[in-house]
Amino acid sequence: MHRLKLKKLLTSVLTAVSLMCYGQSNNAVEQQIENLLSQMTLQEKIGQMNQLNTAGLTDDMKGQIRSGKVGSILNELDVQTINELQRIAVKESRLKIPLIIARDVIHGFKTIFPIPLGQAASWNPKVVENGARVASLEATASGIRWTFAPMIDVTRDPRWGRIAESCGEDPYLTSVMGEAMIKGFQGDNLNSPSSMAACAKHFAAYGATESGKDYNTTWVPEVQLREVYLPPFEKAAKAGVATFMCSFNDINGVPSSGNRFLNKQILRNEWKYDGMLVSDWGSIEQMIPHGFCTDLKEAAEKAVLAGVDMDMMGYAYINHLEELVHSGKVNEKLLDESVRNILRLKFRLGLFNNPYTKERTQMPYYLAESLQKAKDAAIESVVLLKNNHSVLPLNSSVKSVAVIGPLSDSQADQLGTWCFDAEPEHCITPLMAIRETYGKQVQVIAEKGLTYSRDKSEKGIEKAVAAAQKADVVLLFAGEEAVLSGEARSRADISLPGKQAELVAALKKTGKPLVMVVMAGRPLTIPKETELADAVLYAFHGGTMAGPALADLIFGKAVPSGKLPVTLPRMVGQIPIYYAHKNTGRPASNITLIDDIEVGAKQTSLGFTSYHLDAGDTPLFPFGYGLSYSTFNYSDVKLSSAVISKGETLTVSCNVTNTGNYDASEVVQLYIRDKVGSLIRPVKELKGFEKIFIKANETHTVTFHITLNDLAYWQADMVKRPETGEFAVWIAPDSQSGKEADFKYQ
Numbered sequence: 001m002h003r004l005k006l007k008k009l010l011t012s013v014l015t016a017v018s019l020m021c022y023g024q025s026n027n028a029v030e031q032q033i034e035n036l037l038s039q040m041t042l043q044e045k046i047g048q049m050n051q052l053n054t055a056g057l058t059d060d061m062k063g064q065i066r067s068g069k070v071g072s073i074l075n076e077l078d079v080q081t082i083n084e085l086q087r088i089a090v091k092e093s094r095l096k097i098p099l100i101i102a103r104d105v106i107h108g109f110k111t112i113f114p115i116p117l118g119q120a121a122s123w124n125p126k127v128v129e130n131g132a133r134v135a136s137l138e139a140t141a142s143g144i145r146w147t148f149a150p151m152i153d154v155t156r157d158p159r160w161g162r163i164a165e166s167c168g169e170d171p172y173l174t175s176v177m178g179e180a181m182i183k184g185f186q187g188d189n190l191n192s193p194s195s196m197a198a199c200a201k202h203f204a205a206y207g208a209t210e211s212g213k214d215y216n217t218t219w220v221p222e223v224q225l226r227e228v229y230l231p232p233f234e235k236a237a238k239a240g241v242a243t244f245m246c247s248f249n250d251i252n253g254v255p256s257s258g259n260r261f262l263n264k265q266i267l268r269n270e271w272k273y274d275g276m277l278v279s280d281w282g283s284i285e286q287m288i289p290h291g292f293c294t295d296l297k298e299a300a301e302k303a304v305l306a307g308v309d310m311d312m313m314g315y316a317y318i319n320h321l322e323e324l325v326h327s328g329k330v331n332e333k334l335l336d337e338s339v340r341n342i343l344r345l346k347f348r349l350g351l352f353n354n355p356y357t358k359e360r361t362q363m364p365y366y367l368a369e370s371l372q373k374a375k376d377a378a379i380e381s382v383v384l385l386k387n388n389h390s391v392l393p394l395n396s397s398v399k400s401v402a403v404i405g406p407l408s409d410s411q412a413d414q415l416g417t418w419c420f421d422a423e424p425e426h427c428i429t430p431l432m433a434i435r436e437t438y439g440k441q442v443q444v445i446a447e448k449g450l451t452y453s454r455d456k457s458e459k460g461i462e463k464a465v466a467a468a469q470k471a472d473v474v475l476l477f478a479g480e481e482a483v484l485s486g487e488a489r490s491r492a493d494i495s496l497p498g499k500q501a502e503l504v505a506a507l508k509k510t511g512k513p514l515v516m517v518v519m520a521g522r523p524l525t526i527p528k529e530t531e532l533a534d535a536v537l538y539a540f541h542g543g544t545m546a547g548p549a550l551a552d553l554i555f556g557k558a559v560p561s562g563k564l565p566v567t568l569p570r571m572v573g574q575i576p577i578y579y580a581h582k583n584t585g586r587p588a589s590n591i592t593l594i595d596d597i598e599v600g601a602k603q604t605s606l607g608f609t610s611y612h613l614d615a616g617d618t619p620l621f622p623f624g625y626g627l628s629y630s631t632f633n634y635s636d637v638k639l640s641s642a643v644i645s646k647g648e649t650l651t652v653s654c655n656v657t658n659t660g661n662y663d664a665s666e667v668v669q670l671y672i673r674d675k676v677g678s679l680i681r682p683v684k685e686l687k688g689f690e691k692i693f694i695k696a697n698e699t700h701t702v703t704f705h706i707t708l709n710d711l712a713y714w715q716a717d718m719v720k721r722p723e724t725g726e727f728a729v730w731i732a733p734d735s736q737s738g739k740e741a742d743f744k745y746q
């Protein structure tokens with residue numbers, strides 16, 4: 001009795017202390033967690049581990065919250081409803097624990113930034129951070145304090161629709177961009193009402209899905225898992241990401257939601273992560289169709305034993321954990337661990353101090369500065385792939401443009417995937433922007449040609465051709481509708497859908513300069529179209545301000561500076577194709593393509609090296625590639641030493657001169673190769689990059705520091721360390737160019 005009173009007193013003192021300070025010290029929070037935990041019944045613990053989709057203010061939902069059966073709600077957007085749900089939680093439930101309100105805010109809430117793959121093409125972490133910050137400002141005003149982003153699944157398969165949500169094929173670029181998003185979402189202090197908890201997802205190897213089909217099996221040897229798929233997650237954990245989410249896939253036969261190796265051994269033991277791990281939607285329950293569990297009870301058992309803290313819409317925990325604990329199959333201590341992680345998140349978000357969302361008459365949506373940031377991001381996300389005879393930017397002799405194509409004026413499609421809350425009517429399309437900003441300078445002749453990207457009717461093509469004939473330049477906006485990428489939107493054929501290839505061919509025949517802008521959620525296979533077009537801008541889905549961004553790029557008010565975050569294949573059969581591949585024992589050489597093989601050629605006449613007869617050995621465009629209206633010259637690569645030893649850092653520098661006529665930004669990239677390894681190393685690995693603005697005729701010296709950690713890799717004994725020997729280094733404008741310099745680690 002006496003002890004109990006003392007405990008209560010201590011608790012109230014601690015709560016008061018915590019209420020007084022804005023940034024609570026960890027110890028104070030941990031003690032509050034322990035205090036709460038000690039008062040919780042088994043059912044209340046399980047309730048915290050249960051996440052439900054919103055049902056509004058139904059009696060059932062109110063009752064569940066009141067009786068402590070819900071820890072988090074997702075997808076509620078009405079501020080008054082959210083406040084009422086919170087009021088019930090903190091006033092009417094026994095322990096007064098607030099809820100966390102979650103939502104997928106992926107690349108914007110109202111003001112939409114480019115899809116993450118597009119943002120990654122900016123190679124500018126600041127742009128990415130800004131996007132997440134704007135999203136946070138807008139979404140938190142609607143009561144959302146937890147977003148399920150960033151998605152940091154490395155993927156080398158453009159058939160996979162979720163490549164749109166990813167930062168592409170490279171672990172290093174993904175790590176940097178993921179960290180920037182986390183910073184933007186979480187702000188300087190997670191307990192500020194305008195900060196959202198971020199979520200590193202999907203843990204792990206979801207992007208390795210077989211054949212690019214969503215939710216599909218993955219087979220990933222541990223070395224590859226640690227080398228390619230895990231680094232962005234480790235970086236996110238270190239950057240303080242508040243939560244992690246399991247992936248849907250199985251890895252080597254074990255679904256992520258039941259994967260102790262991933263969720264316990266790596267996440268908790270190796271990385272010492274103390275944030276919260278949520279399942280994906282129903283992913284605990286889905287261990288049944290996976291063939292990993294017989295029923296929901298077994299699924300709950302396997303997930304909780306694997307350290308999954310919260311069950312998102314699976315009803316496995318709420319329905320079965322109590323019984324599992326009572327039968328001795330699950331130790332209650334495991335639940336305590338999960339509840340600690342959940343309560344810690346609620347404390348970190350400041351929800352115990354203020355669970356409510358301010359009810360405003362004026363929402364901070366589409367603020368001028370947010371739209372400007374979205375436009376800047378959209379500009380930086382566009383990659384110039386081709387620009388024959390400097391067609392772009394359009395010069396003053398161009399008096400009329402034909403604006404053509406299914407993506408030229410489609411507000412919803414330019415938003416891309418995963419923007420539930422965006423209002424397409426706020427989007428400015430290329431046609432709208434060109435008319436509005438450049439309509440006085442040029443005559444604008446608009447004719448879509450195809451009404452949507454999959455349109456198979458050729459009826460409009462004739463009209464488009466007629467429009468093109470009347471214009472000085474043809475601006476064709478081709479690509480994919482938003483609905484063709486994203487979750488469960490995999491494609492086996494990733495060429496331009498519908499009759500777009502025919503449209504390109506018909507426009508080419510007019511003889512007019514043809515500028516093709518591709519707006520898509522993934523790399524598309526567009527070798528023919530690229531050949532036919534005089535200039536190609538790859539714009540991904542650029543969001544609310546894609547139109548003004550593209551108009552400024554086309555008319556030269558802005559200069560392209562994006563670089564590909566992913567390899568563009570020539571054809572699907574090349575997939576997976578990525579720059580950091582291994583060399584093989586017979587690297588491609590003396591390539592003879594299929595049409596060059598003589599009829600009756602002998603089996604031995606073609607040589608024996610590694611390439612496709614019909615695709616050769618190169619992609620359409622490599623990782624890191626992107627042109628500018630200006631030109632850059634790389635010279636004087638200097639190494640601080642030809643040798644690096646333990647404890648040392650190697651400095652590598654290079655002069656980059658803007659040799660063109662435009663002040664412009666360039667992404668300077670650092671690659672290395674470990675020439676000989678006890679496990680074979682990739683032919684190149686990105687280890688650093690810097691986006692720099694250089695005025696015409698000026699030179700900047702770019703310096704990188706290479707440490708032994710950059711040379712280290714996961715070896716067969718699962719230890720990451722560098723091996724002595726020779727290394728190559730490149731400072732280059734993309735993954736395929738640049739002069740090699742060598743050094744040794746000894």
Ligand code: NOJ
Binds near residue numbers: 148281487
């Ligand atoms: C399923 C998706 O895989 C995940 O990324 C998303 O956050 C959840 N659904 C919640 O909507």
